[in-house]
Amino acid sequence: SQQGEEDPQALSIQEGENATMNCSYKTSINNLQWYRQNSGRGLVHLILIRSNEREKHSGRLRVTLDTSKKSSSLLITASRAADTASYFCATQETSGSRLTFGEGTQLTVNP
Amino acid sequence: EAQVTQNPRYLITVTGKKLTVTCSQNMNHEYMSWYRQDPGLGLRQIYYSMNVEVTDKGDVPEGYKVSRKEKRNFPLILESPSPNQTSLYFCASTWGLATDTQYFGPGTRLTVL
Numbered sequence: 001s002q003q004g005e006e007d008p009q010a011l012s013i014q015e016g017e018n019a020t021m022n023c024s025y026k027t028s029i030n031n032l033q034w035y036r037q038n039s040g041r042g043l044v045h046l047i048l049i050r051s052n053e054r055e056k057h058s059g060r061l062r063v064t065l066d067t068s069k070k071s072s073s074l075l076i077t078a079s080r081a082a083d084t085a086s087y088f089c090a091t092q093e094t095s096g097s098r099l100t101f102g103e104g105t106q107l108t109v110n111p
Numbered sequence: 112e113a114q115v116t117q118n119p120r121y122l123i124t125v126t127g128k129k130l131t132v133t134c135s136q137n138m139n140h141e142y143m144s145w146y147r148q149d150p151g152l153g154l155r156q157i158y159y160s161m162n163v164e165v166t167d168k169g170d171v172p173e174g175y176k177v178s179r180k181e182k183r184n185f186p187l188i189l190e191s192p193s194p195n196q197t198s199l200y201f202c203a204s205t206w207g208l209a210t211d212t213q214y215f216g217p218g219t220r221l222t223v224l
Contacts (some may be wrong), residue, residue: 033212042115042201042215043154088153098169099213101146103153
């Protein structure tokens with residue numbers, strides 16, 4: 001089964017609103033990464049948060065990590081139509097060296 | 112421009128006809144990997160390579176082969192493709208550790224009839 005699971009599976013909002021996506025995982029991790037994928041294209045790295053970090057910002061992105069709850073959230077503020085994409089979390093378990101991806105959240109931002 | 116390239120981008124083939132999907136990166140990355148993406152299953156790792164001549168199985172290696180003779184290239188080989196290998200394939204590379212930021216290729220959409 002997937003290590004990371006995103007929630008919700010799909011999210012539709014209006015331009016200007018904030019979008020929040022969540023990721024839960026099962027085992028201890030070294031870090032958690034968020035990626036974005038436009039339809040049918042390659043994934044693009046957005047942000048990496050390490051297990052000893054609780055929050056990280058990058059432009060309009062804010063990522064939080066709660067290792068006690070084994071969960072992370074990605075907040076996109078002041079969303080734009082161009083933010084429409086699928087967003088994936090990926091975790092690197094402490095017991096291994098590979099990244100494991102979740103199934104993604106499909107975000108639609110309506111103009 | 113730093114990038115990961117894949118060829119072909121689209122391929123329709125028939126069961127049993129051997130094919131190779133090429134992957135090349137120009138960033139001198141040591142770590143490269145192949146993923147397949149299927150609806151409802153997310154990305155699953157097929158094979159990865161930590162350096163030249165070092166390859167290992169990922170989560171779904173059955174029916175695939177890889178080679179890493181040069182640092183920049185990491186081809187994915189399907190010796191005898193089957194319809195269940197119809198999927199969207201991505202190659203990715205990273206500097207040193209699998210956990211660093213991964214750079215993805217544009218994807219190869221494969222259909223096996």
